[in-house]
Every structure is written in structure tokens, then in C-alpha cells.
Amino acid sequence: MENRINPIPSDSSFPLYVSLYLYSLSADPGDPSNPSFPMQHQDSELGRLGRVEEARRVFNEMIQRDVVSWNSMINGRIEEAREVFESMTERNVVSWNAMISGYVQNGDLKNARKLFDEMPEKMLHHGIRLSLELWRDLTSQYLCCSLSNYCLDDLELIGSLRPIAIKTGYEGDVVVGSAILNAYTRNGSLDLAMHFFETMPERNEYSWTTMIAAFAQCGRLDDAIQLYERVPEQTVATKTAMMTAYAQNEESREALELLIELHRSGSVPSDSSFTSALSACANIGDVEIGRVIHSLAIKTGCQFNSYVMNGLISMYAKCGNVEDGSHVFRTIRVKDTVSWNSLISGLSENYMLDDARVVFEKMPKRDVVSWTAIISAYVQAGHGEVALDLFLDMLARGIKPNQLTVTSLLSACGNLGWLLCVEEMPEHDLITWNAVLVGCAQNGLGKEAIKIFEQMEVEGILPDQMSFLGVLCACSHAGLVDEGWAHFNSMTQKYGIMPLVYHYTCMVDLLGRAGYLSEAEALIENMPVKPDSVIWEALLGACRIHRNVELGQRVAERLFQMTKPKSATYVLLSNLFASQGMWDKVAEIRKLMKDQGLTKEPGISWIQVKNKLHCFVTGDRTHDQIEEIYSALKEYYGCFRATGYMPDTNFVLHDVEEEQKQNELLYHSEKLAVVFGILSTPMDHPFRL
Template structure:
């Protein structure tokens, strides 16, 4: 590498002022280099550092190796890499400390390529690295060059140094090479908090949550970073309840949450529908100086929307100053998932009029809004405008919205053609959506055709078989149901169990169909008996045609009566005050029978019930649902 400066040399710094020669200003009159070095280290502003630099020029100390080195390092730490680099390039025969400093300066500015070039230049000048050189260059280094540097560290005998080994573990962990990271980690005789955090991060990121938790539990001391990594790992890998429990342990351990913490916790709250916990986090944010910036505000909007409180989501949205398109998207998506389609479309038009450029996420919200309202022509218009007006190539999610829109509206052939002719890879979720539409409209022939195609292309999953079973069961074809169940068993698939959750007194309670594990099971089933009496009085007839087994009607009724959402509803009725809104989250689509029952319960009890299923929100009030029975 040439020694020609990469950046031009800056003009000489301004001279020190000579006026007002007081006792404090004369302390710089030929002081020893050690005092000047201390002055450089204490410099907190570019102006102050420039004055010291000018003093060195006037007193012919600008080539002093220690002072030059400290100036170079200080300019870099203040964010002025060009000045630091100019000093380095004027240094005669820089030693390993100068090289390590300039390498570190480029690394912290994410200029990894240039940092590597300086490392190569150093070796070409027969200047050998030390442990700090490797720890500096490995920080945030991409994994491929890091592998080469690992070899260099072994060659120079620094690979066993604690700082170097910690950086190597971090590099391999960030790069996804879990085996190499673990091998290095296990061989460390002394494990630092940084190396432990790196390993926890790597297991959590790649779904090895149990392994990460073992390491986490083994920590003698835990800083906020460790807690954040573990909580976020749970939230990102479908274990939000565990994340919320760990958050409570973090608070009990007197570790102060920060912005990263609250973002992870809000995500977990949104997944479980833990509204009261989310509100507590919101209050904590406002009372502890974290601040509601755009990022935190957007997370609050997302949490409140997913927890069923669209009013709170809108209040947060209105309070965010300098909204970005992500904040607008969150509000559009929030309205759409609650079925408030016209509000979502109005907000979309408003953001476009103000001048925001829609993104692919914006159109997911807009197309979902059309889907929930059956707005077929509007949906096609938005779908085509993505590419024609905004240059956004539709992704599988957008095709999924269109298939859902067309399928629910009964345009099965159009949906089928759209999936067959799309220009992206085939996706089993899309076919599953279309199969669900076949079940909804009783199109057995097309359903069988789709299912056979998915099996032949190895795209079938448990949902494929369950939906086909639904189609056969709805038509009373029990032989077909039995055949599909046999195929499902032979393929090793298991039906995803329905699970409903409800938050009461800041604790999330989960129920499976027929669940008897809850401490209040006796009271819950007593309430179910009472509910059944109410329903019969109001002329309710169980929708036994949705049961997937060839059973007697009485057995089918018993099967329907213990669905997970009914258990959650009964639990809500016995544990909350009369008039309180009941909020339920289900992992699957709410069945037609549970939908009909919940409408009646809202009328009988005068309670509002908000239920989030896999597709959307349902707001049950006085015997009616916000979906208009279209879902």
C-alpha cells in the first residue's frame, strides 16, 4: 500500500491566542511532553485539540512520537478520521502502536477494507502486530477476512490472548459459524463477560435458545446487554412468554432497562397480547428518561395494535414528531388487522399526499385492508400500482394478500391463475391460503387438485392435510377424511394444536382444547356449563359440521364446547369484573362455531370481547362482530 494520504492533509490548525496572558495560559510555556500528553488525553472538543496541535507546531514538537500518537488517537476518537490519517501519513517509520491506532480508527468507523489494507501495509514494512492489533482489527470484521486473521493470530502466537480469543468468538458467532465459535469458547480457560455475551447472542440468534439460556444462567454477573440478548432471543423465536418472565426477573435483579430492552419486551407483549404489561412498559419509558423516539413510538404502535387497543396506538402515532414511513406503515397495518379498512385506506392516501413514498410494507397493510372488506377491484388497482407507479416488485406477501382477497370473495379461479403464473418461487403458504378458500366455498375438486400438486412438489405441510380434511368433513366425506389422516400420519405431520391466551392481572394464561392443566379448571368448566345454558336459551345450535371426526352429534357438541377460545372466554368471565373488555389471542383462525358463540356471549353479558386470530381482529359487541361475519 502506498504511503500517499488517502485523505488530503488538512490546513494547519489555528494558533493559540496570545491575549490575556494569565497564570492558567502560561502553563503551556515549554511544559514537559508528559503534561502535554495529559492535556491531549483530556481534550473533549476539536477546538481544544486544534489549539494543542498548534502549540506543538510552534514549539517544534509536532514530530514527537508519543505526542503525535496521542493526537492521532484523539482526533479519531472525536470523529475526525481525516486529521488522524493525515498525522499517520506524516509519521516517519510508524511502529506497531501507530498502526494499531489507525487500524482501530478505521474499524470503529466501519471501514473494514481500509483497516485490512493498513494491516497488510504494516506487515510489508516488517512491523509485526501485537495482541491489541488483532483485537482492534477483529472488532466487527466480516467472517471471511476474520478467518485469515485467525490464522495470522495463530502464526504470531496471540490467538490464546483473552482479548483476541474473545474477538474471535464474537466474529464467528456474528457470522453464524456456531461450531467454530463454540470450539474457541470452550477452549478458553478464562471466559470474559464479552465472550459469554457473544455466545449467548449466537445461540439466541440462530434459535438455540435452550443452549443460550444455560450459558445465561451460568453467568455470575449480568449486564443489561446479556438480559437484552436473552429477552430478544425469546421474542424473536416464538417464545414471548418466556421473554416477559425474564424481563420481570431483570427488574427484580435491579438491572435498569434501556431502549433495546423495551423494544424486545414490546415485541413480546405484541405477540402474546399482553396489553397491561405493554402499558406498564409504556409508562416506564415515559417516567425513566428513555424517551419516545420514532423507533420506540413505532414499537408502541405495533404493540398496542396487536394487543387490541387501536385507540392507544393512534394516540402514540399522533404524539410522534418527525414521523417516518415506518411509523405510518405501522398505523396503516394496525387499522387493516382490526378490519377498519376505510381508515387504513384514508391514512394511506394522507401519507401519500404529504409526500411519503410507500414501501412494500405499506402495501401489505393496504392489500390486507382490501381483503378484510372484500374490496376486489380496489385490491387489483393497488396491486398493479405497486410496480407501475412506485417501482415496487410484489413479494410473496403481496401475492398472499391478493390470493386471500380473491379467495374469500369467491374468485377461486382468478386466485388459482394468479398463484400459478406468479414470477416468484412457489410458496406453500400461498397454496394453503387458496386451499382455505376452497374449503370456505366448498370447492372439493379444486381443493383436491391443489393438495395433489402440493404433495407431488414436496410443498405439503400439516396445514395442507388439515385443510383438505376440512373440505372433506364439510361435505360429509368421512372416507376422504380418513384417507387424508392416514397420509398425514405416514408423512410424519402433526396438526398444529389450537392455543388461546388471555392476560389477567399482568399474567398471560394459555389454553389448549380440552385443557385441564389450569389451577382454576373446575371453575372454568362450571362456567362453560353455565354458558351452555345461556346459549340454549337464546336458540344457539352448535355447528357440528366443522368437526373433523365421524362422531355422533352429542360427541361433536362436546368436542366443540371445549375449544381453546371458549376456555379462555370462560376464564375471562370468572376472573374479571363485569363490564370489563375481554381480550383473547388465538394462534389459528377462529372457527365458525366459536365465532357464533362469542357474538352471543357479548350480547348476553354486555361484555365487549376482542379476539385476535391468525388472520385479523374481531371486535364482538352486543351480538355483532366488526368483521361482519366476513373473515
């Protein structure tokens, strides 16, 4: 595909340019009425529209050329643009800016930087003296353009642009500063971003919301909250950013409280505010609150915004009210792909597979999300063969799968799935490899994921941060400590990729599962990025598995200091004490949880059989077939004990008889769901919990 600086839109005014061109050819070059400007304008417009061949023809046949004509020709193919640029006998500031921007837009930042560095001296050679104001203006355009879109994967390049900003006095400029900040956050370098943020002499609304959003997306909600509380003047944008942060991190009540606060303050919530609130409402499954938000959107005139309407479809569907979601869908005059996808996903999530397929077939244009939604629906319904047929159909239509598509296929087809992904995909680019790699890791195919990574290297595909996340996750699931260390170290030593907190979390999980608790703690203490609560929770879970009370208490104290109390942390610590028979400590934990209003959420296991969802809790007595399930479970349990199986009752309360402890473990929700699945499905038919 040719590199172009501009796209080629359809433009009905093209005949007008041809008429002007023909008129200019018949004019006398010495005549003052010669329409040289229309000629230049025509050439410029042809270049802008991407009609490069026509533009070159106009340029070659032009009677008079000036610097404007030459500049117009630069806006074409990047290689030819450089030829035109070098051929220019006269260049002005626009010439240089057009050429540098062309390189930036085509992702060639090395040549853009080289040309930028040469600009002052060569412009002087062409008789152009750069004033400080003009130089700073060019610098600002170059920095913002480069940082905003084109160097996100190159941390070294982002850092190299900062000296330019400092030299020209632009580091303190809020626009350039925000561009640098945006580049750091989108690269995933949050600690570098935060360091730069703290040094910014001036911050605007965009700076604050960028950092809040970045922390939220990385699961660092506490950092996002602390930053939000520092905002000197709260606006609709900053409150919306915090609402989104809460919703993304499953703190939905707090997100909805912010919407109420925003409304009561007299401010009009934005479209994004409503979208975040609807997402939060969907998370908690409260359709009544959802209806209130819907009414508020109508009162503020936001109900016809496409994002809000799509959010309404998803909210109603996730709350189990598919009919209202379908009604919203029918009221949308111009339905975009997201609208169709929202309805398909909503129907699928409510086990209305046939209806979802009908909507899918009616879609005027399907994207990878559409295909993924319907493939996942068939996988969840246990129809792996149909899902596989759809996957192959998607590939035949030239649509590249994403990670979720591959994960769904792998969960249905196992080893066959990953082989199909590798063999059938028409293009093996980095995105495709990563999708298969991470999909294998998530489905417990650790060794297969490592093979995928090695095959990538053999074929010359350079891995990125996502690739390493997948292979480290695979090593963790497969218990491959040496391989995990080797891949982790190769990130910096071989590929020059700085590990993010996610990569460290994978390593801590790997070391913790394998019993290397001291090494895991040392890794956290010495990591160059700030550890979050997730990485400490991974270590606490490992302490529970290996019954290391001393380290577990230290880790729990860290967690209590850095985050607001979570029931999961207390439960892990309580189980750790219980495993060692420290019942006084268990009682203390229970009291602490009660004092803080925390309760242990009961474990629920789901299984879908014949398009119907069945839910079980430990000791369940409500299911229609519960007697049959209990009878079969006791029979299986007898077989297990005969082969030497004994349940570990150390985690069950000490004031309960041993037989009762074993019964509590026997009738665990997952065991009940598995036995029901065995009783309700054919021998060769897979089922999912």
C-alpha cells in the same frame, strides 16, 4: 444535520498536529527542511477526524499546497468538498476517487454516477491517461461501495451498475459479482438475484451463503436446501448458513443435526454456528440439548463471545430455566444492550414481570428493543394503562418505536392506541408510519390502517414495500377487495415498486377470503416471481372455507410437489373433503399421514390471568376450575342457540353422533379459555388468548 464523509472520533493525538502546524508556519518555504509533509499529514488527519473547520484553517494558511493537500480537503463536508474539488488546478486518481466515494457515502448516487461517467474524459483533460488496470481498479471500488450499502432501495440503479461491470470486464469478478448479488438479495429481489447467481462464472463462499440466507429469510426453505446441496465444497460458513435457515423456518431438529455433523467432521463450529444452534434449541424448548451446546461452546472457547452468551440467556429463558439464564448474564463482564434485553425478554416470557421491571430500571442505556420488551410484558399481563404510560415515556425520551412496540400498544388500546401513535410521536417519518400501519393491520384495525396509508400520501410520505404490505394485509382482514386491487396496482403504476411474493400472498388471501378463488389462482399462475408454499397454502385454506374440492386438490398437489409433506397441508385437505362428506377421501388422507409419520398437532389455547399462564386443549378435564367452566359454557351455549346459532358440524368425523359432534365443537380449547377469562377477570379488564 450536515452531510459528512467521515465521523468525528475523539483523538488524543490532536495536540501533536497543532504543534506540527505551528512549526510549519515558522519555517522558510525555500528551506529544504520545511516540514511540508507534516503539514499535509496534519491537514489529512484533521479531515479524516471530521475536524473540518481546523482542516480548512490549516489549508488556508498553508505555505505550500500540492495535490495531496487538496485531496485532504475533499474529505470534509460534501458540499464544500465539491467546491474544493472544482477549485483544484491539479487532480489525480485519488482526487476523483475521494469525491466519488464522498457522494456514495452520503447516498447521493446520481452525482456519484455522473462524476464517474465524466471521469475518463476530464482526467484526460488534466493530463492523466487511465491504464486499463487503473480504470478497472477504480470501477471495482465504485461498484462495491455503491452496491454494498447505498442503492438497496433502487432496483433500477442496481441494474444500471451492471453494464459498467460488463463493460470493464468486472461482471465475472467474484468480489464485484458478490456485491451485485448482495444488493439484489437485500432489496428483496430474489428471482433477479438467483438469475444473476446462475450467470456468475465464479462463485465464492460468500455468494453461496448470501443466496441461502436470502431464501431462508423469505421463507423459501426448499430453495435454500436445494442450493445448499449444490455447494461444491461445504465449509463451516455454508453449514452455518443452512443451520440458520433451518432455525429461522422452525426446522430446529435439522439445524441441530447440522451442528452435530459439523462437530463430528472435526471442524470447529463458529460463533454463528452456536448462535443458530441455540436459537434452534430455544424453538423446541429442550434445555438438555441446550446444556450440551453450552458445554461444546466452552470446549471450543466460544462461550465468551457476546453473541453466544446472549444466545445462551435467550435459550435458557425460552426453555423455562430463567435461573441458568440469569447466571450466564451475571458472568458477562461487559454487558451490552443485547445482554440486558435478552434477560428482560426472558423474564417477561416467563411471567416474572416484577423482576423484568427491576432489570429494566437498572439498565445503563435503553434502546427501542428494551422499551418494547417491557411494554409488551405489561400488555400481555393485562396492564394496558402501565404499558401506555411507558410508551409515552419512551416517546418523551426521544426514542422512536418500532413495529413491535406499536403492535403491542394497539393490542392493548385498540383505536385509542393508533390515535396516540399518530398524534404523540414527535417524528412522522416512513418507519414510524409503517409501524403504525402494520400494527393496525395486525390487530384487525383494517379501516384505520387504510386511513393511515391515505394520510401518508396526503403528507407527501412516499410508501415503500412495507407500507403496501401493511395496507394489503388490512384490506384482506377487512374484506375490501376493490381497495386491495387499487392499492396493489398502484404499486407499479403509481410508485414504480415491484410487488414481492409477500404482496401477492396478501392479494391471494384477500381474494380467497372473499370467494374469488379463480382470480386468486390466476394471480398465482401469472405472477412474475416464483410462488412459494405459503401462497399456495393461503389458497388451499380459502378452498376449505368455500368448499371448492376440485381446486383444493389441484393446490394440494402443487404443495406436495414443491415441499416435503406437512401435517397442516394434509389436515386442510382432509377438512375440505370432510366438509363435502367425502369420508373415503378423508380416510385416504389419514392413511397417508400415518404412512409418512405425520400427526395432527393438538390445538392448544393459552390465556394469562394474574401473571399465571393457563393452557387448554379441546375437551380438557385437567384444569382446577373445569367444572365451573363447563357449567358456564353450557349456559352461554343455550343463550347462543336461542338467538339462532347452530354449530357447523360438517368438519367433524362422520362416524360420530350429531350430539357428540356439537359437544366436540362446544368444548373447543378456545371456548374453554375464553370462558375461563370471563370468569376470572373483571368486566372492564381485557384479556388475551
